[in-house]
Amino acid sequence: MTIILVLLVLVLLSVALWQLTKIFDLTQAGVAVKNSQVADDNDNKVNGYLLFGFLGFIYCIMITCVVKYGKFPLLSNPASVHGKEVDRLMWISLILIFTVQIITQALLHYFGYKYRGKKGQVATYFSDNNKLEFIWSSIPAIVLAVLIFFGLFAWNDIMFVNEKVEKPIVIEIYAQQFKWTARYSGADNVLGKANVRLIEGVNTLGLDLTDKNAQDDIVTDELHLPKGRRVVFKIRSQDVLHSMYMPHFRAQMNCVPGMVTQFSFIPSVTTAEMRETPEMIEKVEHINKIREERSKALVAEGKTALDPYTFDYLLLCNKICGASHYNMQMKVVVDTPEEYQKWLATKTTLVKAVKEAKADQDNPKEGEAVTATTDSLSTKKDTTIVAQASSK
Amino acid sequence: MSHASDIHINDHHEGHHHHKDTFITKYIFSIDHKMIAKQYLLTGIFMGIIGVGMSLLFRLQLAWPEQSFKVFSFFLGEKMAPGGVMTNEAYLSLITIHGTIMVFFVLTAALSGTFSNLLIPLQLGARDMASGFMNMISYWMFFLSSVIMVISLFVESGPASAGWTIYPPLSALPQAIAGSGLGMTLWLVSMAVFIASSLMGSLNYIVTVLNLRTKGMSMTRMPLTIWAFFITAVIGVISFPVLLSAALLLIMDRSFGTSFFLSDIYLAGEVLNYQGGSPVLFEHLFWFLGHPEVYIILLPALGITSEVIATNSRKPIFGYRAMIMSILAIAFLSTIVWGHHMFVSGMNPFLGSVFTFTTLLIAIPSAVKAFNYITTLWKGNLQLNPAMLFSIGLVSTFITGGLTGIILGDSTLDINVHDTYFVVAHFHLVMGVSALYGMFAGIYHWYPKMFGRMLNKTLGYIHFWVTAVCAYGVFFPMHFIGLAGLPRRYYENTNFPLFDEFQDVNVIITAFAIIGGLVQIVFIYNFFHSIFYGEKTVQNPWKSNTLEWTAPIEHIHGNWPGEIPEVHRWPYDYSKPGHEDDFVPQNVPMKPGEEVLHH
Numbered sequence: 008m009t010i011i012l013v014l015l016v017l018v019l020l021s022v023a024l025w026q027l028t029k030i031f032d033l034t035q036a037g038v039a040v041k042n043s044q045v046a047d048d049n050d051n052k053v054n055g056y057l058l059f060g061f062l063g064f065i066y067c068i069m070i071t072c073v074v075k076y077g078k079f080p081l082l083s084n085p086a087s088v089h090g091k092e093v094d095r096l097m098w099i100s101l102i103l104i105f106t107v108q109i110i111t112q113a114l115l116h117y118f119g120y121k122y123r124g125k126k127g128q129v130a131t132y133f134s135d136n137n138k139l140e141f142i143w144s145s146i147p148a149i150v151l152a153v154l155i156f157f158g159l160f161a162w163n164d165i166m167f168v169n170e171k172v173e174k175p176i177v178i179e180i181y182a183q184q185f186k187w188t189a190r191y192s193g194a195d196n197v198l199g200k201a202n203v204r205l206i207e208g209v210n211t212l213g214l215d216l217t218d219k220n221a222q223d224d225i226v227t228d229e230l231h232l233p234k235g236r237r238v239v240f241k242i243r244s245q246d247v248l249h250s251m252y253m254p255h256f257r258a259q260m261n262c263v264p265g266m267v268t269q270f271s272f273i274p275s276v277t278t279a280e281m282r283e284t285p286e287m288i289e290k291v292e293h294i295n296k297i298r299e300e301r302s303k304a305l306v307a308e309g310k311t312a313l314d315p316y317t318f319d320y321l322l323l324c325n326k327i328c329g330a331s332h333y334n335m336q337m338k339v340v341v342d343t344p345e346e347y348q349k350w351l352a353t354k355t356t357l358v359k360a361v362k363e364a365k366a367d368q369d370n371p372k373e374g375e376a377v378t379a380t381t382d383s384l385s386t387k388k389d390t391t392i393v394a395q396a397s398s399k
Numbered sequence: 400m401s402h403a404s405d406i407h408i409n410d411h412h413e414g415h416h417h418h419k420d421t422f423i424t425k426y427i428f429s430i431d432h433k434m435i436a437k438q439y440l441l442t443g444i445f446m447g448i449i450g451v452g453m454s455l456l457f458r459l460q461l462a463w464p465e466q467s468f469k470v471f472s473f474f475l476g477e478k479m480a481p482g483g484v485m486t487n488e489a490y491l492s493l494i495t496i497h498g499t500i501m502v503f504f505v506l507t508a509a510l511s512g513t514f515s516n517l518l519i520p521l522q523l524g525a526r527d528m529a530s531g532f533m534n535m536i537s538y539w540m541f542f543l544s545s546v547i548m549v550i551s552l553f554v555e556s557g558p559a560s561a562g563w564t565i566y567p568p569l570s571a572l573p574q575a576i577a578g579s580g581l582g583m584t585l586w587l588v589s590m591a592v593f594i595a596s597s598l599m600g601s602l603n604y605i606v607t608v609l610n611l612r613t614k615g616m617s618m619t620r621m622p623l624t625i626w627a628f629f630i631t632a633v634i635g636v637i638s639f640p641v642l643l644s645a646a647l648l649l650i651m652d653r654s655f656g657t658s659f660f661l662s663d664i665y666l667a668g669e670v671l672n673y674q675g676g677s678p679v680l681f682e683h684l685f686w687f688l689g690h691p692e693v694y695i696i697l698l699p700a701l702g703i704t705s706e707v708i709a710t711n712s713r714k715p716i717f718g719y720r721a722m723i724m725s726i727l728a729i730a731f732l733s734t735i736v737w738g739h740h741m742f743v744s745g746m747n748p749f750l751g752s753v754f755t756f757t758t759l760l761i762a763i764p765s766a767v768k769a770f771n772y773i774t775t776l777w778k779g780n781l782q783l784n785p786a787m788l789f790s791i792g793l794v795s796t797f798i799t800g801g802l803t804g805i806i807l808g809d810s811t812l813d814i815n816v817h818d819t820y821f822v823v824a825h826f827h828l829v830m831g832v833s834a835l836y837g838m839f840a841g842i843y844h845w846y847p848k849m850f851g852r853m854l855n856k857t858l859g860y861i862h863f864w865v866t867a868v869c870a871y872g873v874f875f876p877m878h879f880i881g882l883a884g885l886p887r888r889y890y891e892n893t894n895f896p897l898f899d900e901f902q903d904v905n906v907i908i909t910a911f912a913i914i915g916g917l918v919q920i921v922f923i924y925n926f927f928h929s930i931f932y933g934e935k936t937v938q939n940p941w942k943s944n945t946l947e948w949t950a951p952i953e954h955i956h957g958n959w960p961g962e963i964p965e966v967h968r969w970p971y972d973y974s975k976p977g978h979e980d981d982f983v984p985q986n987v988p989m990k991p992g993e994e995v996l997h998h
Contacts, residue, residue: 021924024858044853044934045941046784050860054783057864058791064868065795068875076879076904097812104802111769111798118776119791123783124713130974130981131778134715134997143770144763151759154809159752161811166748184575184666203665213665246666247569248678250743250818254884257815259743263678264568265662268745294899301899316896323895325818325886327562328569329576330488333889 048126055123062116069108084286086320086341088273090257092161100154168239168271175237175271178230180322181212182242182249182262184329187322187337188212189230191351193223203245203264209364213245214357225354230322230339232274233347239271252325253339255281261326274341281341282318291318428539430531433954435538436517437849440842443509444923446545450500455916457493460485462902462909464891479557487890491560492578494888496552498563499586503593504548506696506834508541511635514699514841515604515628517849521947522622524613524964526957529606533599540596544589551585559586562888564685567660567678571652574667584653587646594643601632601639608632613946615966619723620985622945622970623716626723627702630730631695637734638691645684652676682744686737693830694733698726700837701768701797704790707840708772710943711787712779713981715971715997718771725764732761742810743817751810758808762801769798780974780981784941785859786843792867793836799871800829803878818888821881824874832870839863842926847940851952852933858925862918869915876904942982944970949986969997 046054085094122130168175179190179198190212192198199221205213214221232238242251244262251270252259260270281287294316302312324335342350429435456475459468467483479489516534520527528534551558560578561570565586573580608629612621621629651657652673660681661673709716716722738746738754772794781787803825806812816822839862846854880901885892892898892905939948946966950958964986972983977993 017920021920024921024924025928041937042853042940044856046782046787046856050856051781051783054788054860055781058783058788061864061867065799065871068871072876072879076876076883093811093815096809097806097815100806100809100812104805108799108802111773112795114773115776115791115794115798118773118779119781119783122712122776122779122781124780128780130713130780132715132974132976132996133717133774133778134971135718135720137998139770139774140718140721140767144767147763147766151762151805154805155756155759158755158809158811162748162752162755165811165814166751203663204670206665206670246664247572247575248566252818252884252886254815259814259817261744263745264664265675265677266679266745290900294896297899297902298896313896316899318897321895321897323884323886326566327491327888330491332491333487333891334894336895 051124055120058116058119086276087256088275089165093257173237175239180240180242180251182244185331185335189227191225199224226357231350232341233344234277237273242268247328248326249324249328250326252323255320277341430535432516432520432528436513439512446500446504453493453497458909458912462906490890492558495560510838511699522945524946525611528603537596537599544593547589551582554581556580558582594639601635604632613963620969623705624702627698630726631698634691638688642688686740690737691733696834700834703837703841704793707786707790707844711782713973714779717774725767728764742813755810786840788863789836789840793833796828797833819881820877820885823887824877828874847936853936854929862922865918869911872911944984
């Protein structure tokens, strides 16, 4: 029904347009016969004013966006040390491009209005001027040179970390459709060897259980980081490209199957501290207001209401990776170093978990044998099930 | 092949027009460049309707996630939209095919194909392309690739859905996503045919520009349109074969068990037998075309704009030589900046530094072009025809979109906005909208040359103004949700309370998108209506200097009856002091004592 209505509207619209052009043609009849579809003085006037008006529109949309959505950008409150540097560069660049945008759009549209064609007006024959060309190629060159200079310094600081000097905590980020896993390197701070060919049962990361460095590795599905310590992420993927994106930390690196990539930063604000910042309180309130309203509508429809939101850092997938790409996330928690140690101490090593799973399988208690086998089977087929469940 | 067209051309030199065109040789397997241009345009408009239509569908999903819409059931069917709710896989298919169609089929093939074919012989004073036969094959291969791409929409497992960049392993393994089955195979076959078509077209353009210029038409007397088309063709010849090789290697990986791009993969509960390849290699090959591709799209649009702005300002284009230099600089730099798409791909960070440097360099020739356009308007006598408005619109979006490139080209800043909506906003403005505006400007400007009739200007104004407002309405707010960290290619954002704030913005964007999409109906109506009922044109409606307007309105084989006009001056003698009219066509000899006033 709606389709028919839409089609009807479209048909009527085209009829209306056709009539409109006919009326237009009729009004033109008797006036100049030739070249009536070339802009005349009246068109130039109307469109000249409209160009000027359009400049106003561009300014309006810029101002509206900055005022209304300016608080969206995570341009304040970086949660990592290098984030401050990134944000400062971002601000400098944004101010620069806004200035250039305001000036050039003004010139373009103002000239469009000012020099709109009139009968008898003669254009100035002005074909070239080397001085002008020199000015507007050298000014961008200088400005960009400065930007490149600062940009590259920051880039080198972020990307080249001397692990021997800084002794960062080594954590593996492991990506698979559509799930993140973290592996802590344990007391030796060295990750055990791993390969997808070794994936079996509980050992979903393909850890080489015989490797001595692997003995103390801990696998978790929540990422905890200590405040103030440099962390280096060794990133792997088991199936397709993913991208480890942690916007609050200004951190991103692709996860490439068959290759280990890395990214490193120093978390500088704990989750608890971040929740207490005025900007975040305001943001969370705003989000919760939106969620409440939506909940009301949902409840009216007989559905369950949405949970209220509390802030948490997030790790998102930012490279198209399959049907459920839009829901591949992991909670990130920045603790104080003490809390971090305490949390880590509660976790068991993977080697131990594998042993326990094996023991369960070898000495099944009465009635549990069946469950145990299906369990290990289901872990094996985990990815398929996730994929099927999420593709509607 | 060339033999046939040689005879053909010679025919006209001797003034014989005896051979009869049948319907098939005139309208279907035509070797006349003007007819081929129209064929490209019509195919492009058809593909454009599909591409834009798809974007409206997924915009609906983004604004009202998981809502049931009748249009979804109607267009997508029960499989892709059960109960009228778009599935996540259908969403990915739509964005993939939208990107592919718009980038390759509309803005590469249709834009270059239409205007290079129409204008290169006409503006250079040639009877036809160097090889009319190859030109015909080029169009029909493009047509074939379009047909294959459209067929891929209807296969059981769905069309390709790994994004228009088709990064493996996602695009290589049907286990990873359903669209990587038959849909992806058809995508690759379609692109292989497309690239063959594009190469034949480009070689033809290059040869024609180099060899078939009329007497007096030196390289530095060529209109900037031709310079743009020429350099575009050169870039295409350099970079498209690399995409072809990437596509072929991917076909090998998919169907013949090789491991060029795949290694150590555990998927759907089993280890796959691939070892030693790297997806990063594919990214390099893809973007070695992918970035020059941006300029393959943009340069023709800029060339058209140069011509339209000069003609309608009644002024010479400012800095003709600087414009040529900047086209050459852009062409050169465009082949050494591809790595800025890969700052966080896992390639060596040192390479990131190099690509940041080359990328920001490309801003300089771009700035020169923008300032030259603005200066051309200064003290002009602007005839604000629809084509002129679209050209001014192009300069506006080119600046807005280009400026954010400074952020994205800076590897440090790219870390946090890479693959977010900030990127979507950037490239849609700088190459999507700008190139479309260039295409519209070209259509409005050369419609009389193509069809012998004028487009209705009132409908043209409505078309421009609504489109212009909507383009900014759609893409400007996207910068902000991108800066806030919203990744692109998400089916919905409801799983992240953090992003709840953006739902309003998405609704606004979708509203603008729908209006902007629907107003294109005005254009399409105007286009098809005017073919039959438009006002008949005069020979030179815009009072332009270039040679195509000296050819008769009626299309004839060989373009000019009798002798080809000879060229005596550059194409931008508008409002030249000492002349009565405000334009002096290129074929008008210099008056005794007349000086060349430009450098």
